[in-house]
Amino acid sequence: MREFGIATRFVHDRLPGRVVFGAGSVEQVPREIDALDCHRVLLVAGGSAAGVGARLADTLGARAAGHFDRVAQHVPETLAAEASEVAGRVDADSLCSVGGGSATGLAKVVAVEHELPIVAVPTTYAGSEVTPVYGVTGERKHTARDLAALPRTVVYDPALTIGLPPRPTAASAFNALAHAVAALCAPHQDPIAALYAEEAAGTLARALPTAVRRHDDVDARGDLLYGAYLAASGLAAVGTGLHHRLCHALGGRCRLVHADVHALLLPYTVAGDEALVTSGRRRLAHALGVEDPVVGLRALAREVGLPDSLAAIGTPADQLEAVAADAAGAVDRAHPRAGDQAWFRGLLDDAYAGRPPEPHEPTTHTREAQEGPR
Ligand code: NAD
Numbered sequence: 025m026r027e028f029g030i031a032t033r034f035v036h037d038r039l040p041g042r043v044v045f046g047a048g049s050v051e052q053v054p055r056e057i058d059a060l061d062c063h064r065v066l067l068v069a070g071g072s073a074a075g076v077g078a079r080l081a082d083t084l085g086a087r088a089a090g091h092f093d094r095v096a097q098h099v100p101e102t103l104a105a106e107a108s109e110v111a112g113r114v115d116a117d118s119l120c121s122v123g124g125g126s127a128t129g130l131a132k133v134v135a136v137e138h139e140l141p142i143v144a145v146p147t148t149y150a151g152s153e154v155t156p157v158y159g160v161t162g163e164r165k166h167t168a169r170d171l172a173a174l175p176r177t178v179v180y181d182p183a184l185t186i187g188l189p190p191r192p193t194a195a196s197a198f199n200a201l202a203h204a205v206a207a208l209c210a211p212h213q214d215p216i217a218a219l220y221a222e223e224a225a226g227t228l229a230r231a232l233p234t235a236v237r238r239h240d241d242v243d244a245r246g247d248l249l250y251g252a253y254l255a256a257s258g259l260a261a262v263g264t265g266l267h268h269r270l271c272h273a274l275g276g277r278c279r280l281v282h283a284d285v286h287a288l289l290l291p292y293t294v295a296g297d298e299a300l301v302t303s304g305r306r307r308l309a310h311a312l313g314v315e316d317p318v319v320g321l322r323a324l325a326r327e328v329g330l331p332d333s334l335a336a337i338g339t340p341a342d343q344l345e346a347v348a349a350d351a352a353g354a355v356d357r358a359h360p361r362a363g364d365q366a367w368f369r370g371l372l373d374d375a376y377a378g379r380p381p382e383p384h385e386p387t388t389h390t391r392e393a394q395e396g397p398r
Contacts, residue, residue, distance in 0.1 A: 036216045037261050041154060042177045043253065047242050050076065050181040053120060054084055056143050060176060062118035064089035065143075066111050068131045071095055073123035073147055076184060080122065090114040095126040097282055098161040098275070104133040111138050118143065121175075122184075124196070125150030125282065132158035132173035144175035147185050149196040149228075149248050150283065151203055151256025153178045157264075165276045180253065182246035190236045193248075194328035197232045198287030200252040201225060201321070205294055206265050207258025208311075209304030217258040218304065224255035225311035229324055236328045265300075266355050267293035270368065273350035274334075277343055284337045287330050291321045292371050295381035299359050318381055333378030344372045 044052050057065055065084055069077025070093045081088040092107045111119070111134045121131035122145040129152055131142050136158060144153035156174040159167035188196070207214070207221035231247035238244070267286075270293065275285040294300065294308070295318040305317055314320030322332075331337050348368035355362050374381060 031215050034214050034216075035212075036214050038216075039154070039156065039171075039174060039257070039260055040176075041174060043180065044177065045180045045246075045250070045253075047181060047183045047246065049179050050080070050122075050145060050184060051083075053080055053143060053145065053179055054087065056177045056179060057084065057087060057118060057120065060118060060141050060143070062141065063087055064115055064117045065120050066107075066114060066116035066118070066134070066140075067091040067120050067122065068095065068107065068127050068134070069093060069120075069122035070127060071123060072187060073127060073184075076145075076147075077122050080120065084120075089116050092130075095123055095130050097126050098165050099126070099129045099133055099159060101160045101162045104130060104160050108134050108137050111140065116140060121145065121153075122147065124148035125152040128152040128175070129158060131175075133160055135175075136170050136172045139172060141177075142175040143177045143179060145179045145181065145184065146249070146252075148188060148192070148283070149185075149200040149252035151200055151252045151259065154253060154256045155260040157260075161276070165272060167272075178253070180249045182242050182249050185245045185249060186240045186242065188239070190239065190329060192281075192283060193239070194232060194236055194325070194330050195281065195283035195287040197228050197235070197248055197252070197328075198290055198325065198330065199283040200248070200255045201228050202267055202271075202286045202290050203255035203259035204228065204251075204311075205290065205300070205304075205308060206267060207255065207262050208308050209294075209300035210262040210265060211299045211301060212262065213301065213304075214258075214262050217261040218307065220254040220258035220261075222307050222311045224251045224253075224258065225308055226313070227251035228255070229312045229320075232324065232328055266297045266351075266359060266361065269354040270347075270351040270371075273354055274339070274347045274372075277347050277350060278339055280337055280339060284331070287325060288332075288334055288337060289375055291318050291325070292375050292381040294318050294321060296367075296371050296384045298361070298384040318383070322380075334372065334376040335378070339376060341376060344376060345369060348372055
């Protein structure tokens, strides 16, 4: 084990943003809007968050210019166009999103179009609130990276997340774990992102079983939100890899629940993605308190009651070949599995049947050669 040389050479994108954290901090939203010198807020809060959104609109009084109360996963382009039209019509000078990644995602699209700041109040562990990535879905999902999409302020209130039922809680926390894995094991090592990710993985894995057993444990909920924040901050710095590309290909084509797809595929991609660095896998195992991260992730998923196969989350078997083709085309060209449709099909077949993941077989590409010293 080397003592020095951790930080010999790296690039880290440090993103701006203010974080207000703590149970009850949703009360701080009006003050945060004022701090941005904004006076006409469009609330974006639908589904489970519509009630909180309505209460916030009352508290904001004259500062609430409107309330858009419909959201949907992957931001359908028709919905984005409607929300954008409303923002223009009410002359909004800011946005406040309340909800999971769907609400944040919709606010991001409007923010980019109208150049408006966002105050985000997340109620799941999706982490979109700290990344500059946004997406809109027409026939396919298109994503882009733009600092204009990055919320200026994030208000994390664990008390708002206690209504999230056990299954989406577990799946969403695995979505956050996937972000941690991406930041910890990315081929281009970023020691700062890795630090965030290691802390995130341990915090998420420790808090999740408690949050699933006792949905109103605010401390466990707080740890999940904190872990989600750290993990997504790490991801925002390194960008996505094979796991995310595969999840988007599968979720997009088969219209599956975003967090379920992440939860299901994560052990398979940790096992099979040979571009993930070994030192990252070791640190992941250490953070999870296990010897083998793949075994540890599967055990955690079982413990918190997550489904164990793509079949169980409603994946149509006849779409797997098309998903494999999409994913093979979506990974970076430098990735050893780029264009390898058969490999993706094999992984998807295993995940569909719930078979234990196959460990990767290194190609000529030896990852150790790419690793910085640890
Ligand atoms: P979501 O926002 O659709 O929420 C999932 C479900 O949980 C919804 O039915 C919602 O109403 C409900 N819900 C949310 N919070 C709740 C609460 N506290 N109590 C009770 N119910 C609650 O899903 P998500 O998983 O949070 O986000 C998925 C979306 O976010 C996808 O579109 C995905 O692409 C996007 N995403 C983007 C990024 C990024 O960096 N751009 C990162 C992660 C996810």
